[in-house]
Amino acid sequence: MEKKDMEKIVKTFYDKLEEGKIMGRKCTCCNNVEFPPVFICNKCGSFDTEWIELSGKASFKSVMVANGQTAKYPEFLPYALGAVTLEEGSEVNALIGGITKENAEEYRQKLPASCHAKIVQRDGFKTVMFEVD
Amino acid sequence: MNTVVNQTKLNPYSRSVSIIGVGCTPFMNTLEDPATEGLTEGELFGYAAMEAMKDAGVTPKDVDYYFHGQANPMGCDYITPNIMVANWVGMKGKGSIHHSEACCTGYLALEQAVNAVASGKYNVVLSGCVEFGDAIAIPYKPSCFRRRIPMEEFLETTRWIYDKAYTLGMMAGPVINFDDSAEYYARTYGLSVKEMDEVICHMALNNRYNAVHHPLSISKVDFPEIAKAAGYDNVMDFMLSDKENPKMGEYLRVLGTEIKCDGAAAVIVCPTEMVSQFTDKKPIEVLGIGSACLESSNHNLEIHATREAVRQVYELTRVKPEELDLMYVNDFMIPSQLVSAEIAGYLPEGEGWKYIKEGRTRFDGDKPLNTNGGRTSFGHAHAASGLADLYEAVHQMRGDCGEHQVKKLPKTVMLRGFGGSQNVTAAIIRTKEA
Numbered sequence: 001m002e003k004k005d006m007e008k009i010v011k012t013f014y015d016k017l018e019e020g021k022i023m024g025r026k027c028t029c030c031n032n033v034e035f036p037p038v039f040i041c042n043k044c045g046s047f048d049t050e051w052i053e054l055s056g057k058a059s060f061k062s063v064m065v066a067n068g069q070t071a072k073y074p075e076f077l078p079y080a081l082g083a084v085t086l087e088e089g090s091e092v093n094a095l096i097g098g099i100t101k102e103n104a105e106e107y108r109q110k111l112p113a114s115c116h117a118k119i120v121q122r123d124g125f126k127t128v129m130f131e132v133d
Numbered sequence: 134m135n136t137v138v139n140q141t142k143l144n145p146y147s148r149s150v151s152i153i154g155v156g157c158t159p160f161m162n163t164l165e166d167p168a169t170e171g172l173t174e175g176e177l178f179g180y181a182a183m184e185a186m187k188d189a190g191v192t193p194k195d196v197d198y199y200f201h202g203q204a205n206p207m208g209c210d211y212i213t214p215n216i217m218v219a220n221w222v223g224m225k226g227k228g229s230i231h232h233s234e235a236c237c238t239g240y241l242a243l244e245q246a247v248n249a250v251a252s253g254k255y256n257v258v259l260s261g262c263v264e265f266g267d268a269i270a271i272p273y274k275p276s277c278f279r280r281r282i283p284m285e286e287f288l289e290t291t292r293w294i295y296d297k298a299y300t301l302g303m304m305a306g307p308v309i310n311f312d313d314s315a316e317y318y319a320r321t322y323g324l325s326v327k328e329m330d331e332v333i334c335h336m337a338l339n340n341r342y343n344a345v346h347h348p349l350s351i352s353k354v355d356f357p358e359i360a361k362a363a364g365y366d367n368v369m370d371f372m373l374s375d376k377e378n379p380k381m382g383e384y385l386r387v388l389g390t391e392i393k394c395d396g397a398a399a400v401i402v403c404p405t406e407m408v409s410q411f412t413d414k415k416p417i418e419v420l421g422i423g424s425a426c427l428e429s430s431n432h433n434l435e436i437h438a439t440r441e442a443v444r445q446v447y448e449l450t451r452v453k454p455e456e457l458d459l460m461y462v463n464d465f466m467i468p469s470q471l472v473s474a475e476i477a478g479y480l481p482e483g484e485g486w487k488y489i490k491e492g493r494t495r496f497d498g499d500k501p502l503n504t505n506g507g508r509t510s511f512g513h514a515h516a517a518s519g520l521a522d523l524y525e526a527v528h529q530m531r532g533d534c535g536e537h538q539v540k541k542l543p544k545t546v547m548l549r550g551f552g553g554s555q556n557v558t559a560a561i562i563r564t565k566e567a
Contacts, residue, residue, distance in 0.1 A: 001349070003159055003168045006180050011171035011277035039179060040223035045193040047183055047223075125275055 009037050012051075017119050017126040022056060024088060025049040035090035056117035057087040058130055060096050063111070065104045076120065076129060080104060084115065084130050098132040107132065136431045138441050143421060143449040146251035151408055151416035151565060152243075154189025154401035156181040156261075157524040160351045160512030163395045164268045164281055173276040174209040177397035178263040179221035181517075185259065186222075189401035190411040193223030196401070197255035200245045201231045202238035202262035204515035204552075205290055207282065210270035214263075222259065235294050236465055236508075236552025238262055239398065239519020243548075243560060244422045246402045256407060261399035262516040268395050287393060294554040296428050306429030308382070310554070314435045315384035315468040322483040329384055332486040334372035336467045337388045337509055339489060343496045344506025346537040349521075351394050351512035384468070389509060391465035396514030398521040405565060415564050417527055421449040422560040429554045435469060438557035439476045439549060446547075446559045454478025457561075458543035459501055459529060461522040463551040465508040470494070473549045474502055477559070501539045504529060519550050523562075530564050 009025070013036065016023045025034045027041035028048045034041065039049055060082040064070065070081055073095065080099035085091045096115055099107055107113050114133040119126050158181050163169040178201070186192065199222065201215035211217055215231035234241050239262045246260035266287070268279040292301060300306035319329040337356070344350035360371030371377050378386045408416040423445030427434035447454075454477060462473040471489060474480040480488055480500060488494055494502040505511040505525040508518060526546045528534050543564075550558035 001156070001158055001180060001184055003161065003166065006158065006169065006172060006176065008169075008171050008173075008277065009176060010173045010275060014275055014277060034220070036220075038175070038220045040183060040193060040221065042193075042220060042223050042225040045223045047187070123273070125278065127275075 007039070009039055013037055014125055017128070020119060022054045022117050022119065022128055024052050024054050024086070024090060026052040033086070033088040033090050035086055035088070035092060052088070054117065055087050057114075058084050058117060059112040059114050060084045060130065061112045063096070063099060063104050063108050065099060065101050067101070079129070085112070095129040096132060097129060136427070136433065136437050138425065138427070138437045140441060141424070141445060143423065143445050145449065146247070147253055148251055149405035149418055150247045150250045150402050151405040151418045152400055152402055152523070152527055152562065153408055153412050153414065153416060154185040154187070154191065155399070155524040155527045156184025156188060157349055157398040157521050158396050159349045160394050160396040160514055160521065162267045162351070163265070164279060171277040171279070172395075174214065174263050174265060175218050175221040175276070177395065178218045178261050178399070181263070181397040181399040182222045182259055182261050185261070185399040185401045191257055191401060195257050195411070196224060196227065196259045197257050198227060198249060199224060199229045199259040199261065200242055201229060202233065202242045202260070202516045203231065204233055204235045204238050204264055205266070207269045207290060208265035209276065210272050233516070234553045234556045236463060236513070236515050236518065237550045237556035237558060238516035238552070239521065239523070240463070240548060240550025240558045240560065241556065242520055243400060243419065243523055244424070244558065246400060247419045247422065250402050250404055257401065257403045259399060259401055260520070261397060262520050263397035264514040264516040265395045266393035266514050284393070296430065300428065300430045303430070310429065311382035311466060312384045313433060314466070314472045317433050317436055318468060318472055319384070322486070324486065326383065330373065330386075331369070332471065332489055333384060333386065333389045333467055334369065334378070335490045336470050337386075338368065338372065339492060339495050340464070340467065340503060340507040340510040343504050343537065344510035346496065347505050347511060350506050350510060351392055352506060352510040385466060389467035391508040391513035392510065394512040394514050396512065396517045396521065398517045398524050400520055400523055414531065415566070417530055417562050418565045420452065420561045420563055421446045422558055423449070425557045427555060434555055435551065435557070436472060436476070438555060439473050439559070442549070442557045442559035443477050446561050450561050452545060452561050456545045457547050458541060459504070459526065459539060459546045461503055461526055461546070461548045463508060463518060463522070463549065464503060465513050467507070467509050469551060470502055470507065477547055477549065479547065496537045496539055499540070504534070504537060504539060515552070519548070522548055526562065
């Protein structure tokens with residue numbers, strides 16, 4: 001194994017966020033998309049994956065309104081926590097902006113509801129949250 | 134009263150277990166090279182694991198369980214790091230456990246994996262270790278953001294491996310290790326301080342010679358070249374210079390201690406009877422692993438614990454010292470090489486220092502030791518080093534080490550683990566003929 005063969009997946013992900021791109025890794029064997037990106041496919045076990053830019057389109061299937069400990073990121077309120085499924089197929093726990101205690105029930109009635117990815121700034125780095133459509 | 138060492142009798146494994154795959158990253162300071170700056174613990178563990186799986190002919194689907202080893206939690210800022218690597222090795226949802234035995238972690242990583250298979254619980258087990266000994270995590274930042282940990286700050290964290298009830302307070306334990314084994318050897322075999330100093334420097338020279346021939350080593354320049362650049366025609370004048378190679382104690386010098394760094398290594402084991410399902414390579418059977426622990430209030434703890442671990446594994450396996458073709462010793466304090474090789478009977482008692490001075494323990498000598506360059510020159514990614522030694526041993530036993538292949542193809546190898554003030558292991562592995 002040589003240093004040049006050790007691709008930096010995590011750093012590339014954060015570098016691409018700075019460029020406004022959200023990246024995942026697509027398995028060249030089974031087409032499963034790993035998000036956040038890793039270099040082995042967890043679905044089929046293949047070692048062959050490649051970069052893919054994600055569309056940002058997604059849906060969420062659960063809603064937990066931020067409150068108490070779960071409201072620990074005040075700069076991003078109002079938000080809820082939930083399971084987000086990307087258009088490309090990956091599911092991930094995420095913050096979903098725009099959901100309040102008052103409108104949460106409305107979204108619960110139409111799950112899965114659509115949302116989209118949003119790149120936001122944290123202390124020294126950008127990350128990904130989602131926002132209701 | 135001399136140190137009490139309680140003894141353990143090992144029982145045979147319930148079924149034979151063999152090594153079928155190994156992987157190892159370069160040992161490096163990731164922050165020093167743009168090509169590696171920002172690599173994470175998941176990536177290093179994953180690259181080592183991926184190489185081991187390819188080597189073994191298995192996929193993540195074939196692996197039933199994995200072990201994760203890491204010495205210093207500052208490296209990644211986790212106390213359950215096994216969880217964080219699952220996605221990276223394609224094993225989301227599989228069972229795993231993290232273990233941490235400081236510099237002995239990588240040797241016990243083999244033991245954990247072998248026991249898990251020998252018990253019958255699992256068939257194919259991955260065991261990997263990763264350490265960021267140089268580029269540590271920054272709390273609350275993604276893991277590609279890292280900072281260097283200076284040696285002084287790192288040495289402060291070694292307080293975690295010393296007894297707080299008495300040993301830290303009584304002060305000797307945490308520092309006597311620098312000289313304990315060297316003083317024992319010199320006193321026992323009649324070497325002066327100056328003669329022992331020279332032997333220690335020769336060990337460092339031999340390690341560096343081995344390391345510069347190894348593609349994964351952190352050390353790329355041999356000591357004679359460094360000495361010449363510093364104005365020394367005779368490399369031993371350089372090695373014995375207090376200015377160029379300061380003393381850490383009465384005996385040990387800086388170049389006889391570890392180069393801390395970042396790296397990862399991994400191994401795949403399975404029941405010997407199943408090897409042919411995965412690979413055509415000859416299985417390397419783990420015949421047995423002896424273990425002994427002594428904390429740092431015990432005088433000459435390395436000597437006592439190594440004797441006990443070696444006694445256990447010889448008693449179990451009935452292997453004779455003269456059957457060892459090659460030996461690896463965790464030598465972050467380099468006198469470990471000499472005392473352990475003599476305790477194992479790999480070098481003749483009281484005579485090993487002559488072999489070292491004559492260069493016979495280099496990879497191209499007749500009694501090779503630490504053919505990768507050991508901790509002082511291959512580098513010391515603390516948890517990962519034991520498995521890096523195993524990686525090297527396996528490739529030497531397969532005969533595919535190219536430029537640094539030992540002269541006689543080794544069939545039986547001992548690995549002596551040491552670390553954590555101090556866990557000691559002695560493993561014997563042997564190529565299994567069809």
